[in-house]
Amino acid sequence: MLRAGDVLPADSTERLDGASFEATIDAPWLARAPDPFRVVLGPQDDYFAAETLSAFFAGAFTLTPMADRMAYRLDGPKIAHAGGYDIVSDGVALGAIQIAGDKQPLVLMADRQPTGGYPKLGHVARADIGRLAQMRPGETCRFRAVCVAEARAALFAREDEIATTVARLRPLRRALASETLFAANLIDGVVDPLASEQTGGES
Numbered sequence: 074m075l076r077a078g079d080v081l082p083a084d085s086t087e088r089l090d091g092a093s094f095e096a097t098i099d100a101p102w103l104a105r106a107p108d109p110f111r112v113v114l115g116p117q118d119d120y121f122a123a124e125t126l127s128a129f130f131a132g133a134f135t136l137t138p139m140a141d142r143m144a145y146r147l148d149g150p151k152i153a154h155a156g157g158y159d160i161v162s163d164g165v166a167l168g169a170i171q172i173a174g175d176k177q178p179l180v181l182m183a184d185r186q187p188t189g190g191y192p193k194l195g196h197v198a199r200a201d202i203g204r205l206a207q208m209r210p211g212e213t214c215r216f217r218a219v220c221v222a223e224a225r226a227a228l229f230a231r232e233d234e235i236a237t238t239v240a241r242l243r244p245l246r247r248a249l250a251s252e253t254l255f256a257a258n259l260i261d262g263v264v265d266p267l268a269s270e271q272t273g274g275e276s
Contacts, residue, residue, distance in 0.1 A: 099241040101234065105208070109217035110201045112170065113224050116163075117192035121172070122155045129194065130216055134178060138210045142184040144171075145208065151176040154192065162190040168197035168205075182206065200227035 075081075118126065134149035152172045165171070169181040171191040180197060181189070183206075197205055198219060208214060219227075 097243050098238060099243065100238070105204065105212075109215040110205055111198035111219040111224060111227060112195040112216045113198060113221055114195040114218060115193070117160060118194055120154055120156050120158075120160075120192035121152065121194060125153055125155065126194070126218075128152070129178075130218055133213050133215055135213050136208045136210050140208075140210055142182050144182055144185060145180045145205070147178040147180065147214075149177070152178065152194065158191055160190055160192055162188045165189045165193070166196060168199065168202050170194045170196065180205065198224040198227055200224070200231040 112130075114126070121129075128150050129152055132150035134147035137146045137148050139146040153176055154172065158172065158174050165181050165185055165188060167181065167183065167185065169185070169189070170193060171179045171181065171189055172194055173179060173191045178194070179191070182202075195218070197216075205214070
C-alpha cells in the first residue's frame with residue numbers, strides 16, 4: 074500500500090544533462106472535486122420509472138463502509154424498481170450501477186464479478202471512475218445523466234490529460250536541513266593561496 078512520503082522510481086525523471094531528480098506528479102483527474110459523477114443510462118433503466126430516475130439524479134448519496142475493489146455501496150434516496158429487481162444474469166462492466174432489493178445503488182469497481190442479476194440503472198462514465206475510486210466512507214456525491222457522446226469525449230480528454238503527465242513533472246523541493254548540506258559536496262576544488270602568490274597571482 075502506498076503511503077504519504079513514498080518515493081516511486083520513474084524512468085522519465087532524467088534531465089538533459091543525465092542527472093536524475095525527485096519529482097511530484099500533477100494528477101488533476103484524481104482530484105476529489107465536488108462535481109457530479111457522469112452517468113450513461115442503461116441497459117436496464119427501463120426497470121425504473123421516470124420520476125425514480127429523476128430522484129436518483131436529484132439526490133445525494135453517501136459512501137458506506139461497505140466499499141472495496143469489488144463494489145461501492147451507497148446510501149441515499151430509495152431507488153424503487155418499476156418491474157422487480159431480478160433479471161437474467163448478464164455481463165457487467167466497470168462503473169455499472171446495480172440496484173438490488175434494498176433499493177440502494179451499488180457501483181461495481183475494478184474487481185467486480187463478471188455477471189450480475191440486478192437491474193443496472195446506468196454506468197458511471199469511465200472518465201470519472203478514478204475520481205469515484207478516491208471517495209472515502211462518509212463522503213457524499215451526486216450523479217448527472219450524460220449521453221454516450223459526452224462520456225466518450227470526456228474519456229478522450231482524460232486520456233490526453235494523462236498522456237501529458239511527463240510534461241507536468243515538477244521537481245520536488247525539500248527543506249534544506251543541516252544534515253543535507255553536510256552530506257552534499259558543495260565545492261568542486263580547492264585553491265592554495267600560497268601557490269597563487271608564488272606564481273605572481275596567476276591562477
